Amino acid sequence: MEFPLYDVLIVGGGGAGLRAAIAAAESDPNLRILLISKVYPMRSHTVSAEGGAAAALRPEDSWENHAFDTIKGSDYIADQYVVETFVREAPQEIIQLEHWGCPWSRDPDGKISARPFGGMTTWRTCFAADKTGFHILHTLFQTSLKFEKIDRLDESFVTSLLIEDGRCVGVVALNQRSGRMDAVRAKTVILATGGNGRVYAFSTNGQICTGDGMALAYRAGVPLNDMEMVQFHPTGLPSTGILITEAVRGEGGYLVNNKGERFLKDYVPTKMELGPRDIISRAEITEFEKGNGFEGEYGNYMHLDVRHLGEATIDRKLPFMRELGLDYVGIDIVHQPIPVRPVEHYMMGGVDVDIHGATIIPGLYACGEVANVGLNGANRLGSNSLSECLVFGKAAGRAAARYAKEAKSPSSNPIDALLRDETRRVERTYREATTGTEKLSEIRAEMARSMDANVGVFRTGEGLTEQVNNIAKLRERYVWLRIEDRSRVFNTELTAALELDYMLELAEVMTASALNRKESRGAHARRDFPERDDANYLANTIAHRVEGGPPKLEFRPVNITHWEPKARTY
Amino acid sequence: MEHDHNLTSGTPRPPVTAVQPTEFVPVRVQRFNPETDDRPHYQTYDVPYKEDWVVLDAILYIKDHLDATLSYRWSCRMGICGSCGMNVNGYPKLTCSVHLRDYRKGLTIEPLANFPVIRDLIVDIDDFMDKLRSVKPWIIRELEQPLGAGEYLQSNNQVDQFRQFSQCINCMLCYSACPVYAMNNEFLGPAATALARRYNLDSRDEGSAERLNVLAASEGIWECTFVGECSAACPKGVDPAKAIQQSKFDTVNGFAMGALLRPFGSRG
Helix, strand or coil, X not given: CCCCCEEEEEECCXXXXXXXXXXXXXXXXXXXXXXXXXXXXXXCHHHHCCCCEECCCXXXXXXXXXXXHHHHHCCCCCCHHHHHHHHHHHHHHHXXXXXXXXXXXXXXXXXXXXXXXXXXXXXXXXXXXXXXXHHHHHXXXXXXXXXXXXXXXXXXXXXXXEEECCEEEEEEEEECXXXXXXEEEEEXXXXXXXXXXXXXXXXXXXXXXXXXXXXXXXXXXXXXXXCCCEEEEEEECCCCCCEXXXXXXXXXXXXXXXXXXXXXXXXXXXXXXXXXXXXXXXXXXXXXXXXXXXXXXXXXXXXXXXXXXXXXXXXXXXXXXXXXXXXXXXXXXXXXXXXXXXEEEEECCEEECCCCCECCCCCXXXXXXXXXXXXXXXXXXXXXXXXXXXXXXXXXXXXHHHHHXXXXXXXXXXXXXXXXXXXXXXXXXXXXCCCCCXXXXXXXXXXXXXXXXXXXXXXXXXXXXXHHHHHHHHHXXXXXXXXXXXXXXXXXXXXXXXXXXXXXXXXXXXXXXXHHCCCCECCEEECCECXXXXXXXXXXXXXXXXXXXXCEEEEEECCCCXXXXXXXXX | CCCCCCCCCCCCCCCHHHHCCCCXXXXXXXXXXXXXXXXXXXXXXXXXXXXXXXXXXXXXXXXXXXXXXXXXXXXXXXXXXXXXXXXXXXEEEECCCCEHHHHCCCEEEECCCCCCEEECCEECCHHHHHHHHHCCCCCCCXXXXXXXXCCCCCCHHHHHHHHHXXXXXXXXXXXHHCHXXXXXXXXXXXXXXXXXXXXXXXXXXXXXXXXXXXXXXXXXXXXXXXXXXXXHHCCCCCCHHHHXXXXXXXXXXXXXXXXXXXXXXXXX
């Protein structure tokens, strides 16, 4: 299939990618924009976000307060200039979504409502009941349909970036429906593929969250930033990992151990259930170790109790939670406590980008969870990520549009050769390989199991060292992968193999980065180094890819503007 | 060594092979590979029974342990992304939201009806994607208030006017259930009509007259006899049948009142 030369090509159709596409289209109606996604945009994982999007909209709030909460939440390795820009822009984005039709829940005066959230000192989490991500995603997707210059290539899987003379000039993508490989030329590429939670077995993430954009950028030579910083959400359903929103606690729910105690009094006494996620997840595990958890088929759990809120409040503010309880645990949360335990949820780390989403490769940008722009540091506050998708999606869309207007058109010839090489690589590695014996699902399950065990809420040097070896062995086994499905049309075993290749590479970087940070900060808790160490680690981990060897790691000092690091207590 | 009290004390979703299943459920799956098959055929897999599994878990088990060539869509496994709609024993279902225990004696899984099958359980929904765009599912206003002026005020009652229709996850179960769409795919159909209604009923929108043209031109809207198969199939309580009936009424009224002549309708 012949594609035109696009000005802006966006990989990923979730909140960040759609916001970028609309920003690019609005900045210049003549630009040609393509949105490529491996799924239909409305299937993107933004859809699963529940609780809300943070913005200092209310008169009693201020951007300074939102900035400080975010920086403290990050355990002081957020980029303070980035945070400041973010909190100043976020309110306008919430209003923009409102103008586009997002069904925000409202206060009695008709204004957008807000609820309390973990680590936030005031009510600033705007919400659409408990399906905020769903509504933001569908609002953005439906609004994007208005723009005739936004083309879409749904269900195409990007296998590599086209790099010509050090500049990103498009992508190679596997069209899942035809099985054909396409080269799509573009003056700029924005990666908005989301997170990589599926490197873990127990995760809130949908199966599509395989870190594709992180691996694509890394392989093209862009460093990854803070890949050891993984958020574990304290309230996932024990068997499935389905997310029970923090809004349950925001609305007044209690976390209770098997003694009937609100145990957070011993961990975050001033915040209780509204403490930040990293600390509450550690508190739950610590309580489990003391024998204070409930015992179940899937391990220990706590009770999340909303019975005192009453049916009316639950149905108005948490209707989806009631539905999830009935469908997946067989309980009615109006009458029974919800079983919950810590679950992998979000990647603070990601593609190293500046405040415009630009990577070190000209023409290549990233935004949303795939990127680490420096907003979240060592621990993201709940409800900052939806706002991040909006603020930095817009920034990346605009920056790419500006670059595209100046940039020369890439040539065609080397791209044809690059497409041939990439097509041959995929064919030979997967569809034509006949000597392999290893089963995809077994390697993937072993990766996920061992990541849960060794790169979880608490880490040790011993466990991380073992995991470095585990991943190395799995990568050796992967070379001998056998793909049973030889067909072209919707070969989902092939795409799963490509995803696993990405995930194994990312798991290596995550483990190496975690082993290298010999302190405890935010979500990174080392049992062998339990204290925060600002003298050595008030910095971001920058991981560079080295062909045939482990990643090269260095620390980059963090950007501090107004807020000096202090002890992080709540 | 393993670290017991890490993320997981006890493994989530232990592989069933490790727990010695004693009961199996026969899962009969429609297969079709356009590269090798002239027509669809069925293949039956024996899947271990587990009390808390959803039907999607059985399909995942087949893919991971029995037959890696089976193709289907899925992602969130929590009933919100809309990917995993399939016909289960002839009824359209979100397979992540129905339980294996309700099909303990066996089940047949087929692709959603009324759409072309691409492969196995994957159907082509491009027709819906085009129809969705045709109803202009975005806010239409004559004058856009600047962002600096803040939000459009809306009471929770005003949100409630359209809230139900905004819950559509585009899972396509309603099209699979629709007897009118089965006969005539020119019919705009349940989800697209519900989403048109969603914007028409939004106090911020002034585009109902523009959408009325699309709704009025939709073939089949008069054949829809309020059987309500779509609403029965909807996993999110959207009630598209209600949207279709309201649209019929609006279409008649719109023509009668000359609303089509007014560029932005009369709504504020």
